[in-house]
Amino acid sequence: MTQNRGRVGFVALSLIVLSNGPLFFVTRKVFGIPDSWEGPFVRPMIVATVATAIVVVLLDPYRRSGQRLRSPSMVALASAVGLGCWAALSTLWSLQPEITLWRGVVYAGLPFVAWVIADLGRDDLARAVALFGAAVVVPSVGFVIVWSSVATDSNDDWRGVMTNRNGFAPICGLAILAAMTLLSGTELSERRRRLDVALLGLAGVGLLGSGSRTAWFALVLALGVATVVVVGRYEHIRSPRRGVLVASAVAVGAGSVGSVLALARVWNESTFVQRRTIWDLVGDRVSEHPIGGVGWEAFWYTPELHTHELLTRGSAHGSIPELLLGVGVVGLVLWAIVVGLAIFGVVRAAWRNPSTETWFWLAAVTFLVVENLTESFVLWFSYNWVLLIAAALRFGGRRPRPTARRNVEAMSTAIG
Numbered sequence: 202m203t204q205n206r207g208r209v210g211f212v213a214l215s216l217i218v219l220s221n222g223p224l225f226f227v228t229r230k231v232f233g234i235p236d237s238w239e240g241p242f243v244r245p246m247i248v249a250t251v252a253t254a255i256v257v258v259l260l261d262p263y264r265r266s267g268q269r270l271r272s273p274s275m276v277a278l279a280s281a282v283g284l285g286c287w288a289a290l291s292t293l294w295s296l297q298p299e300i301t302l303w304r305g306v307v308y309a310g311l312p313f314v315a316w317v318i319a320d321l322g323r324d325d326l327a328r329a330v331a332l333f334g335a336a337v338v339v340p341s342v343g344f345v346i347v348w349s350s351v352a353t354d355s356n357d358d359w360r361g362v363m364t365n366r367n368g369f370a371p372i373c374g375l376a377i378l379a380a381m382t383l384l385s386g387t388e389l390s391e392r393r394r395r396l397d398v399a400l401l402g403l404a405g406v407g408l409l410g411s412g413s414r415t416a417w418f419a420l421v422l423a424l425g426v427a428t429v430v431v432v433g434r435y436e437h438i439r440s441p442r443r444g445v446l447v448a449s450a451v452a453v454g455a456g457s458v459g460s461v462l463a464l465a466r467v468w469n470e471s472t473f474v475q476r477r478t479i480w481d482l483v484g485d486r487v488s489e490h491p492i493g494g495v496g497w498e499a500f501w502y503t504p505e506l507h508t509h510e511l512l513t514r515g516s517a518h519g520s521i522p523e524l525l526l527g528v529g530v531v532g533l534v535l536w537a538i539v540v541g542l543a544i545f546g547v548v549r550a551a552w553r554n555p556s557t558e559t560w561f562w563l564a565a566v567t568f569l570v571v572e573n574l575t576e577s578f579v580l581w582f583s584y585n586w587v588l589l590i591a592a593a594l595r596f597g598g599r600r601p602r603p604t605a606r607r608n609v610e611a612m613s614t615a616i617g
Contacts, residue, residue, distance in 0.1 A: 209325050211253070212318050213332035218250045219314070219584040220337060220372060222363030230351070236364075244303075247582050251310040258313050273319065274597035277542045278312055281590045284535040285309025288497035288528055295496020296503045305497050307582060315590035323558030327382040330565075333584070334376025335400050337362060338407050341369060345410065359410035370413030371572050371585065374420040375565065376404035382561040419571035427564035430548070434555040475511060476518045476575065482509050483517045487525045494529040498580065516577035520586075523577040536579060539593045540570060546596025566592050 217223055224243045228234040238244060289305030292298045321329060341361020344352035352361050363369040380401035384394065408416060486495065486506070500506060507513050517523040524533040547566045551559040569585050572578055578585035 205321075205325055208257075208317065208321065209329045209332070211257070212321060212326075212329040213336070215250050215254065215314050215317075216330070216333035216584045216587075217336050218246050219582050219587055220333070220363070220368070221581050221583070222361075222368050223337065225364055226362040238304075239300075247307060251307055251314060251582075254314040254317050255310055258316050272598070273316055273594035274542060274546075277539055277590065277593035277597040278316075280535045280538040280542075281312040281315065281593070282309050284528070284532055284539070285311065287532055287535060291493055291496045291499075291528055291532075294490075294493060295499045296506075297496060297499040300502050301496040301499050304582075308497075311582060311587055312590050312594070315587045315594055318588065318591040319595035323382070323556070323561065324386065326558075327379045327561055330375055330379035331383060331397065331400055334372055334379060334404060337369070337372045338376055338400065338404050342403050342407055342410075356412070358412040359407060361407065366411040366413050367415065367576055370408055370411035370416035371419070371568075371576075371578075373404040373408040373411065374416050374423075374568055374572075376400055377408070377420065378423065378561060378564050378568065380404065382557055385557045415572065415575040419568045422571055423564040423568035426567045427551070427560050430563060431551050431555045431560040434552055478509075479511050479514075479518050480522050482512055483522045483526050487522070487529075490529060491525070492529045492531060494525065494527045494532065497527045497532075500526055516580055518576060520573040520577055520579040523579055539590055539597075540573070542597030543589050543592035544570065546598075547592055550596045562592060562596070 221243075224246055225236050228240055228242045229236065232242060234240055234242065238247075285305055285308030287305075288308050289302060292302040292305065295301035318326070318329070338361070341352060341359065341363070344361055345359050352359060354360050354366060358366040359369060360366045361369045363372070380397045383389070383397045384401070389397070408420070486500065495503075501515050504513075517526055520536070521533065524536050543566050547559065547562045551563045565588065569578070569589050572585060573589075
């Protein structure tokens with residue numbers, strides 16, 4: 202059961218704001234204002250969210266008890282803040298200084314939102330992500346039914362209250378992971394269990410309706426990796442046998458090979474062909490400014506450089522080319538440090554302390570990283586980037602080795 206409703210509510214609301222879609226939906230349909238990050242509703246909401254998180258961290262020196270983040274990984278924090286500072290500094294050579302400056306400054310504050318998220322325990326974190334998912338998925342599915350002209354795109358793919366299907370589908374994926382984590386709990390009331398089952402079903406339907414191949418691929422891979430690592434390690438701890446580890450290693454290897462083969466099979470489909478074309482086009486610009494880029498997010502607001510129709514879509518469809526384009530190799534290195542710490546940290550945590558909590562973190566990080574490879578989720582102050590920072594802050598530091606057997610009883614209840 203949630204022990205800190207205020208913080209859970211703040212995290213859920215922050216994720217909603219940083220998903221961007223609901224903000225633009227309100228500005229268009231309620232206020233009748235054209236989409237704009239600098240608009241009178243969107244920018245104040247984003248700035249207020251980041252400012253509130255900074256205040257929460259500064260005024261909350263005493264952290265939560267239990268499995269919590271007593272202090273963040275300083276390397277991860279410095280790298281994440283450093284990326285924002287470098288983005289703000291790129292104003293000096295940016296193609297669009299006014300756009301780059303305020304966005305870079307906000308990016309320097311995003312790690313404080315991640316800090317608040319990283320403090321949450323398993324149930325609180327999963328509940329916050331579930332509330333975030335429900336706030337997007339439920340109205341989106343409802344609008345598809347009663348207002349399809351707004352909630353679907355020209356191909357009849359579902360986008361709901363988001364701006365496109367590739368914005369909607371990943372939130373469905375995270376909602377599925379959160380609902381599965383909550384349903385593994387042993388102290389759920391019947392009412393909460395029904396709500397979680399409903400969210401799981403609606404998110405699955407939403408993911409199907411979106412038609413997003415990348416989100417499905419990321420979700421399947423995340424479920425497979427997290428389950429094999431956590432359950433395989435748990436079984437080995439409960440009854441040490443070399444065969445369990447060998448079987449887990451074989452399963453991971455087979456899953457990796459299968460993923461590569463599946464990706465190769467769809468590599469020539471239009472969605473991936475277009476991405477490769479965009480990456481080639483962006484690469485030409487990156488080669489001209491490899492160290493510092495052309496200024497954070499500036500390229501997409503310089504229409505005279507959009508020499509190909511695909512460059513009018515507003516992103517490079519991949520966080521790596523996006524970083525190289527906007528903030529160069531320096532920015533990419535800072536981003537890679539955070540993502541590397543998140544990956545290494547959650548894998549280490551899952552191996553040392555297999556539990557439903559580490560299962561959720563490992564599944565979520567795997568899902569988010571895969572999504573980053575095919576979408577520019579480092580842009581748009583995205584919840585995706587913030588959650589990756591949170592994972593790095595929570596698990597990226599050096600900590601005493603925990604006792605893995607503490608969670609064996611809980612895992613036994615969860616998986617039967």
